[in-house]
Amino acid sequence: MPTKSLRNFATELSFANEELKKLDAAKSEFISIAGHQLRTPLTVIKGYTSMVLEGSFGKIPESIKEALNRVLISSGALAKLVSDLLDLSRIESGKIRYEFKEIDMEAIVRGVMQELEETARAKGIMLELRNENIKDAKLVGDFDKLHEVIINLMDNAIKYSSKGSVTISLKKRLAGDASHIVVSVSDQGMGIKPEDIPKMFVKFGRTEEAKKVIEDHKGRVSVESPGPGQGSTFFIELPTSRN
Ligand SMILES: Nc1ncnc2c1ncn2[C@@H]1O[C@H](COP(=O)(O)OP(=O)(O)O)[C@@H](O)[C@H]1O
Ligand SMILES: [Mg+2]
Known part of the structure; x- marks a missing residue:
């Protein structure tokens, strides 16, 4: 039957x-x-x-x-x-304690770039900041947690590249009443296999941690890669206010 x-x-x-x-x-x-x-x-x-x-x-x-x-x-x-x-x-176990206050995403990004400058230089990789349309990248969030997320994305971009540059870009996206800040980290490194993309944020690791932190900020994470050897871009989209 x-x-x-x-x-x-x-x-x-x-x-x-x-x-x-x-x-x-x-x-x-x-x-x-x-x-x-x-x-x-x-x-x-x-x-x-x-x-x-x-x-x-x-x-x-x-x-x-x-x-x-x-x-x-x-x-x-x-x-x-x-x-x-x-x-x-x-x-x-879902027990992260957040401290939400007004923070500046650009300050986080600039700080991370300074912290990783030496690591990138040692590998001959250029770090670039592209500020697309942002006068101020202020939002309500947890500075330390978002700093950890960005530092890991940049650290990965450098770690999984052997050439080229790592570009971090800041963009503002307006949709109706809501405004979002989009941070993207692109590299020209080893890229990610299409079949590994869906697994990217689910394994036990820093990328999973990043997804949790961003979702607790009511934001979203995603990744794109044209394929192995062709680099990858990680996106973080965060609402500027938490309601
Ligand atoms: N920029 C990237 N390019 C290629 N693969 C990446 C990139 N970022 C992350 N990955 C893949 O995702 C995995 C998980 O990343 P992460 O949790 O930060 O771990 P780790 O930094 O210890 O390798 C990495 O081990 C790597 O396989
Ligand atoms: Mg990492």
């Missing part, structure tokens, strides 16, 4: 879906617990290493100082990873 087997199939699918949801929740919880438990010992390692370095336990020779500095740098890097991991698990 075709209808019956279809119904059975639907039931099986819904069981499988429930199982997946449970597994996903277990994964997020694991990351959160592991992250918090890693943080405490790391703080102790960093704290004592700094104290020894500063001479709190007596004078130490230069050679040991150098070794301890390496310990300090590596434990700092590890702490950064743990904090990124915790950010991601917070985002997964």
Whole structure:
């Protein structure tokens, strides 16, 4: 009986879906617990290493100082990873805390360009800002969260390019009473395969985080790429007010 087997199939699918949801929740919880438990010992390692370095336990020779500095740098890097991991698990469980206020998107973009100037220069990639029609790019949003989103888009554009330039453009789009600011980041790098485009914002990663942050600002993210080797453009569209 075709209808019956279809119904059975639907039931099986819904069981499988429930199982997946449970597994996903277990994964997020694991990351959160592991992250918090890693943080405490790391703080102790960093704290004592700094104290020894500063001479709190007596004078130490230069050679040991150098070794301890390496310990300090590596434990700092590890702490950064743990904090990124915790950010991601917070985002997964939907618990991001935002601080909305009037901010200037152009200030964020200019700041990010400065921060990544050296990285781009080292790869021989030009960073360009194109301000299309904007007198002011003010909007209501969370400065730090939007800064993270833009820095990752620009960082990716540089990381996945071996030549050319990375262009960031700011545009204002008016539709009826609403006005939107559109930020786009284009590169001439490795591009994205058509079949990977729909997966772009759904995997566990920074791009997924970006989608969440932008949607929490009532905005939209999208990506276009003509194909492998032909670069990509990421778009962020944000309403200038939150209502
Ligand atoms: N500008 C880009 N060009 C090509 N691929 C990209 C670009 N930006 C992102 N991607 C792809 O999307 C993935 C997810 O990006 P992201 O979450 O920022 O991770 P990561 O920076 O650690 O690679 C990347 O690993 C890469 O495969
Ligand atoms: Mg990235």
